[in-house]
Amino acid sequence: MTTRAVVTGVGHYLPERVVPNAHFEESLDTTDEWIRSRSGIERRHFAAEGEMTSDLATRAAEAxxxxxxxxxxxxxxIVLATSTADNTFPSAATMVQNAIGMTGGFAFDVQAVCAGFVYALTNAHALILSGQARRVLVIGAETFSRLMDWSDRSTCVLFGDGAGALLLEAQEGDGTNDDRGILATDLHSDGRYRDLLYVDGGVSTGSTGVLRMEGREVFRHAVEKLAATAHAALGKVGLTGDDVDWIVPHQANLRIITATARAMNVPMDRVVVTVQDHGNTSAASIPLALSVGVQRGQVKRGDLVVTEAIGGGLAWGSVVLRW
Incomplete structure (x- = not known):
């Protein structure tokens, strides 16, 4: 028998405020058509004043x-992936721990920007396989609207706020690819590319800062690296794109999602796409898309799912799991 980290619960939360592309036409040299054609995004959600990342994370965890x-x-x-924690410390994860009435165990944050949930899922998987924990809440939550330069039309129209969560539980499997749970993971980073996507603030500047991105270069790296990491994770367990029921990618840009699916030889009707409704919610985008995919009736028990993401660092990776 083999211990597997199996998904036994999924949920998400989106702030009430919905911001359509037309909102940006009032203050920027942009249009709804321009945003849609370059990103596939039609609308996104923004957190209310006083609504913090830990609040979003708590609602998703409760779901x-x-x-x-x-x-x-x-x-x-609890392993919580975020780049927009409420405070420098303590971790947002400990705030969620308190909010859901979890008085034992442990909680911590993981920061790998848009790849954060893949990193968090991999860490939670390791905690279960090592026997450190039996049930782990893995959460991605962000309030990226608080990191935007509202004069930069190339970035501020792309991001939104939200949260998603999975509950992983140790279960026994047969040790084959038919087992439910995480089958393989693959993580990478390369600090040489740190200047392609970053926030120009922190303790070094004494300010929160705003997001800066070299969009064309990030796009190029994303298409190349996302397909490669997905193939690598599948290869670790002797699978290929033909075996995949669903790709649930980081929801950054529809063109990246389409190009990655093409590189994996997976048709778009086997890709869960939510970017049009939520924008790029960074570490929240994969669990949010998984939860929506389940609600839609797309992702079902027994399906083979591949998640992959890339973010600032650059950091990227993928997870193969059977739902």
């Missing part, structure tokens, strides 16, 4: 727990 029929007291650990 995932309800889906699993459990409470915070049943959870051993």
């Amino acid at each position: 995932a727990l309800a889906d699993a029929g459990l409470t915070g007291a049943d959870v051993d650990a």
